[in-house]
Amino acid sequence: MTLKTKITLAFATMLLLLMGVSAFMLYSLNQLDRTARNVLKDNLYSVELGQKMLSALDRMEYGANVRAPQAQPLFEKLLAREAGNVTEPGEQQAVDNLFQDVGNFNQLLASDTTSAQLWNQAVGRLRRDTYAMMNLNTQALTRKNEAANRTALRQRRYVLALLTFAVLTSLLFVLSVPEAAVVPLRRLSASIDHAANQDFTASIPVEGHDELATVGRSFNRMLVQLQSYRTSTLAELMAERNRVASIVNTLDEGLLLVDQNRRLIVVNPVASVLLAVPAAQLLGRRVDEVANENDLFREMLRHLDVSPPKREQETPLLTIAQQGEEAYYRLSVHDVVGFNQALDKNEFVGSILTLRNISEFKKLDQAKSNFLATVSHELKTPLSSINFSLKLLQNGKVGPLNPEQQNIVLTLKQENQRLLKLVGELIDVSRLESGNIQLNFQPSHVHDIVQFAADTIQLQLKPKQLRLALEVPDNLPPVRADIEKTTWVLLNLLANAIRYSPEAEQIRISATVATDGQQVQVSVQDNGPGIAPQYQEKIFQRFVQIPDKSGYKGGSGLGLSIAREFIVSQGGQLRVSSELGSGSTFTFTLPVASKMDA
Structure with missing residues (x-):
């Protein structure tokens, strides 16, 4: 039997019991009501008629007939009504006796010699027979009342028995049917809990x-x-x-995986060797705890705590001693983001730290730097001699030159100057790579640096009729900088702005205090063709030149790279903001000088 059938049968049975008890109670009430109505109709009515008949007889006493002559007709009328309501055994005989008594009374009234004794005897017989009729109905009332009480008691017992049966049956269904449904559900819930575990x-x-x-x-x-x-x-x-x-x-790279709770969950053998700690002693531990015990991991953790945008700008290079030699490792930190289907969003799940051995590349880079430094120094001497010889030819000390020869010497001198500039930039690059560049830090006023660069660049503005607008407040705080290197950077940015600005346009130099209050930022804005987004970071790489619609091909691709190195070495940053067709704005920052620098 299905659970639905059980529940349906239970409710149907309870409904039938309710209907049965209600029907029996209605039947019992109808029976009692019918019995009461019969009593009222059969006996109580006759008793009321007898009382009225007795009242009429009281008015029919001897000597009262003169005062109430209508009493006799009223008595006969009431007797006639009683004759129509004979319901009990012997009641008809009592009625007949009354009619006979009424006849005798009427004969007495017809005689002229009616005495008071005969009159009272006749009324007494009427009163006696009336009482006899009333006694019959009174006894019937008592008997029927007792029978009704017995019937009511019996019906009450039947109703109580039915109600008891209905309540017990309903309780049986109330206790059994829900339990039959709940017990399997409890078992199912318990099994689901086990499955969830x-x-x-x-x-x-x-x-x-x-x-x-x-x-x-x-x-x-x-x-x-x-x-x-x-x-x-x-x-x-x-x-x-x-x-x-x-x-x-x-993997030949050191790899560590840190979860969202900053615990190490993966440490490969290479990373274990580099940290000089067995992997078993690292797994499951918090990174802060490991950093307190390991200097290399402390340095790695420092880059882990850097924000992702700033992390992308840095390329940490760690030097690790291995077997008595220095080995160079490039540290990379990547955040891992996973999609949480329950929350329907991406969430941070950990970070990956990798240590890549770039010792071979470092050696090659060092060899390249040494080669550039050697070649640059070797080229500088003959180029300087050539420049001096060309100057002698141009001055005519070794003999006059015709105009055509003068043009050739001028062209050779310009190309030699370009080579000398390129050699100078190469020497600066080699110094930057070797770390031998000397910086003379001192408190400096940005206004003075900008003004010096503006005065120096004035002659280069005239061929294109360019205007230079300076927006540098005098009350800017002094910065900690190398004046020579900073001026070189500003002149390089101005030279690029002059090169790419259309004629009769304006170049704007502005300086303000950064939002953090710890740096001063200097901006050079032009109205040139702008730089496409894909080239805005590449222009700071060495020997990189972007396509130029103006046809300029004189650059070496080292100026912005050296400029960024100069600014970064002074604790600042150099960046560009540009849109095609809307010009470019190069901005570099320098730290505000502290009291210790004064």
Whole structure:
């Protein structure tokens, strides 16, 4: 039997019991009402008629007939009504006696010699027979009242018995039907809790063939499939985990994985060797705890705590001593973001730190730097001699030159000057790479640096009729900078602005205090063609030149690279903001000088 059928039968039975008790109670009430109506109609009415007849007889006493002559007709009228309501045994005989007494009384009235004695005797017989009729109905009332009471008591017992049976039956259904539904549900809930805790062995005992039993069988089948799926999935996960672990362990780079709670969850052998700590002693520990014990990891953690935008601008290079030699490792930090389907959004799940050995590249770069430095120094001497010789030719000290020869010497001198400039930039690059560049830090006023650069560049503004607008307040705080290097950077930015600005336009130099109050930023804004977004970071790389529609090809691609190195070495930053067709704005920052620098 299904659970729906059980519930339906329970409610149907309770409804039938309710209808049966209600019908029996209605029947009993109708019976009592009918009995009461019969009593009122049959006996009580006769008693009321007898009382009225007695009242009429009181007025028919001897000597009263003169005062109430209508009493005799009223008595006869009431007697006639009683004759029509004879219901009890012997009542008809009493009525007949009354009619006979009325006849005798009428004869007495017809005689002329009626004495008071005869008159009172006749009225007395009428009174006696009236009392006899009333006694019959009174006794019937008493008898019927007792019978009604017995009937009511019996009906009350029947109703109580039916109500007791109905209540007990309803309680039986109330206690059994919900329990029959709740017990399997409790078993199902307990099994679901076990399944939620990855225990798929707690199946549900199935009894019967109702809906809950069907659900139980389906749930048990699902548990079996989940157990099978879990077993196969675990095997696949273990195989995949072993595969990933093999890949991670065979990497020639140091790799560490930090979860969102800042705990180390992956440390490959290379990272363990570099940190000089066994991997077992690192896994599961908080990074702050490890950093307190390990200097190398403390340096790595410093870059981990840097914000991602600033992290992209830095390329940390760590020097680690290995077997008595210095090895160079490039540190990379990447945040891992995963999609949370429950929350329907991306969330941070950890960070990956990698240490890549770039010692070979460092050696090659050092060899390149040495080569550039050597070549630059070797080229500078003959180029200087050539420049001096060309100057002698141009001055005519070794003999006059015709105009055509003068033009050739001028062209040679310009090209030699360009080569000398390129050699000078190469020497600066080699110094920057070797770290041998000397910086003379001192408190400096930005207004003076800008004014010196503006005065120096005035002659280059005239060919294009360019205007130079200065927006540098005098009350800016002094900065900690190398005046020579900073002036070189500003002149380089102004030279680029002059080169790419259209004729009769304006170049604006502005300086303000940064929002943090710790730096002063200087901006050079032009109205040139602008720089495409894909080239805005590349222009700061060495030997990189972007396509130029104006046809200029005189640059070496080193100026902005050297400028950024000069600014960064002074604790500032150099960046560009530009849109195609709207000009460019180059901005560099310098730290405000402290009292210790004064």
